């Protein structure tokens with residue numbers, strides 16, 4: 001496994017803009033090489049800030065939005081349209097402003113959808129949707145995501161995989177229902193670490209001093225059960241995108257500042 005790369009930006013605003021530019025380039029390259037691109041979005045402030053920055057990016061429409069598949073790393077299990085759903089927030093930040101093909105946008109089920117409030121059935125349905133999109137060249141019953149993005153919690157959670165919770169220990173299923181999540185709302189749907197690790201690249205986003213301890217723990221060799229972010233690595237690349245505040249507890253000589 002290739003060691004994680006760390007890029008540190010001056011502040012969270014610049015981090016979001018730089019990450020958005022990086023994503024545009026990655027998607028354009030994937031579409032040139034393979035005809036389409038597949039990206040997994042994350043919820044949270046940094047994930048949404050990246051999408052909002054992308055919406056304003058000068059090179060935004062270098063992306064062929066009609067050949068982009070979007071998936072989610074996790075979702076709050078709430079009714080369709082609830083403002084706290086990651087899908088609702090992603091639509092407001094970017095998705096409603098670009099010409100995506102609806103059939104290629106795969107939100108996780110809502111709690112008032114075909115599965116009602118059965119979060120396990122909803123999770124299984126999403127796993128089936130992923131499996132249907134997987135091909136013989138993929139690594140397991142999920143498509144090969146070009147980029148899978150994850151916000152990082154102050155407790156080192158990623159997606160809805162929380163330290164010492166059952167979800168972080170899952171080794172077979174690709175998608176699970178989560179109950180009793182420490183971060184509200186308590187009921188969620190999440191990709192598991194095996195699904196996350198099927199991605200070509202995993203990008204972890206963290207900004208603010210409240211993440212400095214989590215970043216230091218996850219990058220210091222902690223185990224994935226205690227620090228789920230430590231288990232979030234891509235097959236080809238693991239990239240941590242930080243601002244200075246979130247990098248404050250990292251050894252300076254290892255992680256020079258990308259932008260002063």
Ligand SMILES: O=C(O)[C@H](O)[C@@H](O)[C@H](O)[C@H](O)COP(=O)(O)O
Pocket residue numbers: 042043044045046047074075076086150151152153157158159160183
């Ligand atoms: O549904 C969610 O809440 C997210 O997917 C979650 O994993 C988030 O990314 C982290 O909690 C970081 O959130 P912030 O970027 O807002 O700190």
